[in-house]
Amino acid sequence: MQTTILTDIEGTAGSISFVRDVLFPYARRELPRFVREHGSEPDVRRWLDQVATGHGAMCDDAMIVETLQGWIDEDRKDTALKALQGMMWTEGYARADFTAHVYPDAVDGLRRWHAAGHPLAVYSSGSVPAQKMFFGHSDAGDLLPLFDAFFDTEVGGKREAASYARIAVELGRAPDSILFLSDVVAELDAAREAGLRTVLVDRLEDYPQPRTGDACNGHPRVESFDAISP
Ligand SMILES: CSCCC(=O)C(=O)COP(=O)(O)O
Numbered sequence: 298m299q300t301t302i303l304t305d306i307e308g309t310a311g312s313i314s315f316v317r318d319v320l321f322p323y324a325r326r327e328l329p330r331f332v333r334e335h336g337s338e339p340d341v342r343r344w345l346d347q348v349a350t351g352h353g354a355m356c357d358d359a360m361i362v363e364t365l366q367g368w369i370d371e372d373r374k375d376t377a378l379k380a381l382q383g384m385m386w387t388e389g390y391a392r393a394d395f396t397a398h399v400y401p402d403a404v405d406g407l408r409r410w411h412a413a414g415h416p417l418a419v420y421s422s423g424s425v426p427a428q429k430m431f432f433g434h435s436d437a438g439d440l441l442p443l444f445d446a447f448f449d450t451e452v453g454g455k456r457e458a459a460s461y462a463r464i465a466v467e468l469g470r471a472p473d474s475i476l477f478l479s480d481v482v483a484e485l486d487a488a489r490e491a492g493l494r495t496v497l498v499d500r501l502e503d504y505p506q507p508r509t510g511d512a513c514n515g516h517p518r519v520e521s522f523d524a525i526s527p
Pocket residue numbers: 305306307308316320374379382420421422423424427428431455
């Protein structure tokens with residue numbers, strides 16, 4: 298059986314600057330209108346109510362919007378925020394306001410591994426619908442058919458070993474037959490604790506100061522997908 302490749306998105310398959318300088322500001326800007334126009338739809342309300350729960354009974358939509366905008370500013374990986382961001386980005390992709398940045402070497406690597414029979418999966422803090430929009434509307438076109446499975450924080454946090462154990466069960470694969478790619482060492486530590494193989498993707502565009510030696514915490518380090526042999 299071929300190694301399954303499980304990849305992170307931001308800082309690994311695509312640039313950090315696309316997420317932080319395009320996607321996050323777009324969601325921040327669109328949030329008031331989105332809540333006004335869609336806030337009574339059950340699929341939206343459920344997430345807004347989850348945000349409101351932390352603020353007591355007096356929390357109105359204006360306070361929820363302000364809270365969510367604060368969370369965007371601090372890059373909080375909250376499941377409700379990520380679900381709502383995904384819905385707003387879906388509108389943005391549909392209107393062709395932007396396409397998703399995927400590094401050319403990532404496009405080539407994903408295509409090459411898929412052609413060689415490696416199952417491909419995504420694990421990102423972005424919601425599963427946001428992941429599908431990202432790869433379905435990339436600068437390199439529709440990459441969605443390359444992937445077999447998608448996981449977000451509904452499976453658990455990316456720095457928790459139990460999340461990776463759950464992903465292995467859901468994929469029906471032994472942990473050591475899965476290779477996890479990420480730019481975040483703490484995520485790789487959690488994956489390794491669950492028995493997955495790991496590679497630190499240390500892109501100079503995103504991390505101008507290379508992480509070497511102890512900073513890699515024993516994870517093999519590459520600067521592009523070209524150097525990964527699954
Ligand atoms: C699906 S693209 C947006 C990704 C996102 O919202 C995010 O927080 C990035 O997290 P990742 O786990 O991909 O580093």
